[in-house]
Amino acid sequence: MRPVGVLGGMGPQATVLLMQKIIAATPAQDDADHIPLIVDQNPQVPSRIQHLIQGTGEDPTPVLVGMARRLQMAGALALAMPCNTAHHYAPAIRASVSLPLIDMVALSVSHAVSLAPPNGIVGVLASPAVRLTGLFDQALAASGLTALYAQDDDAVLSIIRRIKSDGPVAETRHALAKVSRGLLARGAQVQMIACTEFSLIADTIDPAAVSFDTLDLLVSGIIGFATEGEAGHYKVDTNPPTKGATTPQSRSNKETIP
Secondary structure (H helix, E strand, O other), X not given: OOOEEEEEOOOHHHHHHHHHHHHHHOOOOOHHHXXXXXXXXXXXXXXXXXXXXHOOOOOOHHHHHHHHHHHHHOOOOEEEOOOOHHHHHHHHHHHHOOOOEEOHHHHHHHHHHHHOOOOOEEEEEOOHHHHHHOOOHHHHXXXXXXXXXXXXXXXXHHXXXXXXXXXXXXXXXXXXXXXXXXXXXXXOOEEEEOOOOHHHHHHHOOXXXXXXXXXXXXXXXXXXXXXXXXXXXXXXEOOOOEEOOOOOOOOOOEEEEO
């Protein structure tokens, strides 16, 4: 078993959810069969919203780099980060350590390609910071797909902030369901949950859409690296839980990601 270091705390519940999903997805007969994780649960990472959207907040890069270095020193052989927006800072994290970063964005784009028709639209349920930074756009476009985002940034931010403060309450569930319906009406038959706060209420996505959670892709990547991969390369299950209408068969059950 290869230990994986987790840059966590963005937000705290999302990191706990990642760990719960890893435990649930790992075939185990005893404690020693589970994935070794080294978790830096750091809620004091500067706000990605304030830095990327408002332009007033502290740059999270130095804190994330420090976390990555500590995880490497602690014995991690790969890194994972259960925050989509924070992947904007992935180049700096990679440059600061000699470990591979299990890239949730790359894994999610690969899975979206397996679900969407050629020249299709993928609805991205994410923080407005993801749209502003184009985190998914270029990779989706390279595969002939178009990213589609919610039209009301304030409404999306309100959902994220409410989940951070109060958890997955009924109001946030109804609000995210409305956003999902809006994307579906604009042609996004395939939708990805690309905010780990939304992962806490993933079952609210419109059932008429084909949806998947980027956090599930990260779970598969972590398990694949810990049990099968070598440093720098790992195998990942490209068929994580997918909800909604019948979809085309995935191109491959296992895909090697550099």
